[in-house]
Amino acid sequence: MKILDIFQRKLGSKELLTEEELSIIEDDLIDLKMEEATKNVLVKDFFKDPLKTLSINPEYTFVLSIPLALAFFAIGMAATWGTPIIDDVIIFTVLIAITPPSIAFHKKYKRTSTIEEYLPTFLRDISEMSRAGLTLPNAVNTIAKGEYGALTKEVQGMDSAMSWGVSFEDSLRSFAVRISTPIIVRSVSLITQASRAGGRVSSVLEAAARDAREVKLLEQERRGNMMVYVVIIYMSFFVFLFVIAMLTSAFVPTMAEAGKAASAAGAGNQFIGSFDPAHYTRLMLHTAVIQGFMSGLVAGQMGEGSVSLGLKHSIILTLIAWFVFTFLI
Template structure:
């Protein structure tokens, strides 16, 4: 408690303190200042550049889209309840909530994928310069002048951090935390741990570059192999939708006619008279929307290894179901 008051200038500084204590106070003061500067950093970034911030942190898109969807939903239910159109209102409210996040997730995945493509080249170039006798900060400063696609911007940020006195390892950790992907985290962890253990950095960088190259190659092979299952999911949904459409256009009218005939004959209350074709079609409409939404999530998980990547498939399949029932059934 006394230390916190001292850092906040609530207690006077003792002029008789030794040099070691003064150094600790200075370091702690700097650390506290850095921690305070990091507070609300995402909010500051959002105010400065909302679009770029949401591309980096797509989860925060829900903070904007969900309240907007709730407002649309509440107003729609108040004006149209209990008409069947409330189904459309609920459907488009859900789309309003997830569509912006889906776009941002897709943009981030493309951005990160392009960065990961250049990561092995970046690590290999740093390794070669380290073998040539350059220090790591100097090597990064040299590489920052080159062209590495989407990774160039991040390299320049790492170079800026090191020019401020941040170590090579900490600048890599900051980069890995921002990207938050398995491949980058794996490569950075390998480099930092080997560096702390006293290994030869050039060899570690070369090993990390080889590892990143192999992982990206395996990912491309997996995506190619899983594309077949993605097509199967789409085809299965179309078959499901076709069966539902046939039931709605042939079976339901037949059942409705039979129910009316049974009612006219005086036996409707015992067997077919209570059949409601509109309710039956509405239930199948709900089933199609649910099937499309969850099939899309499964497609994203199988095809791209992330459920969030399936949001775009969920939107596409759900929209196909909605268009089918709205305009053709």
Template structure:
């Protein structure tokens, strides 16, 4: 929706309906609160006027659509008669003009319906945006409070702490916007800190942030210690984050049970029923097609998509942090050419191109997969029948493996490397803090670790040391470290560290705080993966149950049914009419059911286990290959 601030449409709406909305301004107090919580920069009267204009425009569209439907109904649809009795002359009048009445009713109904939809969209939109902002703010509270604790321990004033968080909007997102509003109120509007914080408590959609700000007001008025308060709150919000994560895992448990019931047990039941019905000569092949080619893949995909939308994880790469000290000078043209040539070679290096950017591997794998599929398909004359699909399905399934396998490999390599760095970053920071506490400066400590460290982080430590040897500042060396990986956890920890290092000489304490922040992020990540892995196992178990039953039906049940029907036919009938069983047809259908179940159950496992579709590709390949080999080799 584009109505986040005033534009030409809102101005037009204000011109036509603004006066009407302003006469009832007192009725829109709650709306105004929601707009401010959602940070929709439109006055409530203008928003209501825009709601009216948008609804009228939508109603006009509905009337036009209704008129088209009315014309179709009037000229091309035969309306059945109903047993409705009116006294004369109403009955004759109704029979003569009922098409006109029904057509007009449809046109008016669609117009009114679209008008109500417009009203409803604008009514719920601020609440939806505010709720989305609340979840984003709450997710960042543990790290943000640790950030404030670190800066406060260095003696930074409270308003400067707010400005520091507000300056990293691309990292702290909606939380940074809240503090930007506080800074704006103080610096631009001249309000005092207590008044501004009191107003922020009312306007923020997050109860957690409101509680934090309310506590700050108490500290300011009583002259308490900010540093102690932030330290206590950081532990509290970490525990809150763990509780929220636990609640989400309980929700996942319910969704996992729903998935197994709806998209594993349900299709399996329908497949068995249709097989039995085939023996009785009452089979509906189209229903079987719908189960295998629609319900299993489409249902599982949309289920995974819904879980993905509800999963509170950050997607994509973290933003690049701007280096603080950049030397700008004229560079020799030959040196610049060599530099550009080196950068191009680095970008084209397979490690740089694929490991650092896994989707790039599709540039190779997808053309190969398409070529392989087309080669197999062209061996057979096309026919819009299931028999033609049975001929080419091998090439299609193998081409899916060709397309996805390279991506799954490079993605897992990249993810494992990132996971190792996140795991050992707290250890790295604590070791530097210990060395610094014993009298060694940070640069020398990093140089020592670059030579002696044996963890998977050693290569990154060597790169940091190399930057320091080239006289790059410690702050920029750490920023480059974060920019190489671009994970949100490491980026926020690095921001905490570099901002704190510039605000205090107490380096050891800052390193300890940064290590604790990294440990907290790693703790939440590992707890989430550990607990969610249980649901991955549930998906695997349900898949193997599905494929096991389908395998038994294909190898035992079908052959017995085929033999029974042939005996009945040879005997001249029986107590019921029995249909013949096309054994190869059902084996082919069951193989497709198993393959599609594996392919899309893998995506569900990835989303439930690790929070994204990419992590599910490896599960999809494992299940797909297992199902395909089972049906092609052992059946």
């Protein structure tokens, strides 16, 4: 470290520190403070505002939900070991583990979607103010007083950064790092590359706004078309569940009566004579629950382009399957 080298040298020679050495020491001290400030940023942000941190990083919600689910699993297994209720313990253990993350992923998706919707308006407004003669910092400062939905706080953050001397391009890049979606990254890259190449910034911003709006419209159109497949997945699951429920309520009791008749006729060692209706009912429950969980993940991937966003569908379909077999059969 430069600070230690300078002090060791000066202590040996008993000379006063020069201005250059003082500057080096000051720079090193600033670097040390910056390193200390950036250590464990996520942990500090979590204790400062847990909900905001988890909404930005929803995957970290598993750190809270999984221990809670394991505690429920341990208590449930100890209380229901050897009974059919153990199935309910396993089902709700999984649901407890994925419910908080599914809520966090959904909230982040809605927030980023809103930001993407307001992004073209934000860029177009800056372009118009730039044409009117305002500098980019003044334009952002004026726009920060407006309303842009979930994008408003990000604009205010950019305004604060630019008031401290951060350039418009750097503030945009920081924004793209915080809200890293394909549309935002594409727009920021377009603006920064065009600014480096030269030209009127207002024209670049207008082109970026037009591009972001067109990409968002195409994305919304794609999601609208894919929602048909989400409906098909739900309908397929309900048909599957209806068939399984009919088999369980009609076929299994019939097989059980046939097994009793076969046992009475002396055929107890054959398959029909050893038929256990409770065992096959549990097997049908397991089948329906697994089908519901996996169908939900597929619905999220097809409808919203992400398996994590399918967790909410998995929770809904799994609960429906559990409810049908617990209260209706």
